[in-house]
Amino acid sequence: MAVAAKFREIGRKIVCVGRNYGAHAAELGNPIPEKPILFLKPTSSYLSEGKSIKIPKGCSSLHHEVELGVVIERTGSNIPETAVPDYIGGYVLALDMTARDFQDEAKKKGQPWTLAKGFDTSCPVSSFIPKDKVPNPQNIQLWLKVNGATKQDGNTKDMIFSIPTLVAYISQFFTLEPGDVILTGTPSGVGPTNPGDTIQCGLSDVVTMQFTVSK
Numbered sequence: 001m002a003v004a005a006k007f008r009e010i011g012r013k014i015v016c017v018g019r020n021y022g023a024h025a026a027e028l029g030n031p032i033p034e035k036p037i038l039f040l041k042p043t044s045s046y047l048s049e050g051k052s053i054k055i056p057k058g059c060s061s062l063h064h065e066v067e068l069g070v071v072i073e074r075t076g077s078n079i080p081e082t083a084v085p086d087y088i089g090g091y092v093l094a095l096d097m098t099a100r101d102f103q104d105e106a107k108k109k110g111q112p113w114t115l116a117k118g119f120d121t122s123c124p125v126s127s128f129i130p131k132d133k134v135p136n137p138q139n140i141q142l143w144l145k146v147n148g149a150t151k152q153d154g155n156t157k158d159m160i161f162s163i164p165t166l167v168a169y170i171s172q173f174f175t176l177e178p179g180d181v182i183l184t185g186t187p188s189g190v191g192p193t194n195p196g197d198t199i200q201c202g203l204s205d206v207v208t209m210q211f212t213v214s215k
């Protein structure tokens with residue numbers, strides 16, 4: 001089956017990278033990481049366009065985080081950085097929707113971010129973008145608007161850890177499989193969304209997507 005169809009199959013991993021843009025780490029008062037910070041989202045968190053992002057029960061601060069997702073097309077572990085391009089099938093535009101109040105509480109208590117990051121609808125994604133549509137994934141604009149107002153406007157050139165570094169690092173710990181998606185972190189400008197809001201975002205002019213937020 002083509003990687004485009006596989007990336008949302010049950011059982012494929014969503015590996016997320018945190019604090020991969022210095023300005024975003026700074027805006028939340030976090031230090032610049034010395035090595036990639038990783039967490040996982042379950043595949044039940046995927047959401048396609050046309051469906052609503054649902055604020056999880058008890059959350060009072062649901063933040064948007066626009067991110068570039070890398071879609072893996074070959075099984076690999078301990079992948080050398082130089083070989084990473086051979087393992088990438090394409091890309092997706094993604095939102096790492098985050099219950100920031102849950103995350104702040106988890107951080108204070110030294111608990112995992114699973115609830116804050118992995119609830120149903122926390123991973124809205126675009127359709128699959130074949131890799132030839134993104135000739136330089138390390139220099140492309142990521143933007144996001146809430147109700148027409150620009151909130152995030154970043155560029156993947158500002159990643160702390162590049163895509164080859166991330167994929168090589170992750171593959172030392174997790175075997176990467178066709179259809180796995182790696183969310184590469186968000187640029188600065190994250191902020192709250194409320195019921196009734198419309199989120200529009202894009203990867204330059206290669207792909208755009210739109211979601212509404214509901215209770």
Ligand SMILES: CC(=O)CC(=O)C(=O)O
Binds near residue numbers: 016017020028098185
């Ligand atoms: C502070 C965070 O939620 C980390 C994260 O997901 C990111 O993209 O950075």
Ligand SMILES: [Mg+2]
Binds near residue numbers: 016017018065067
């Ligand atoms: Mg994120």
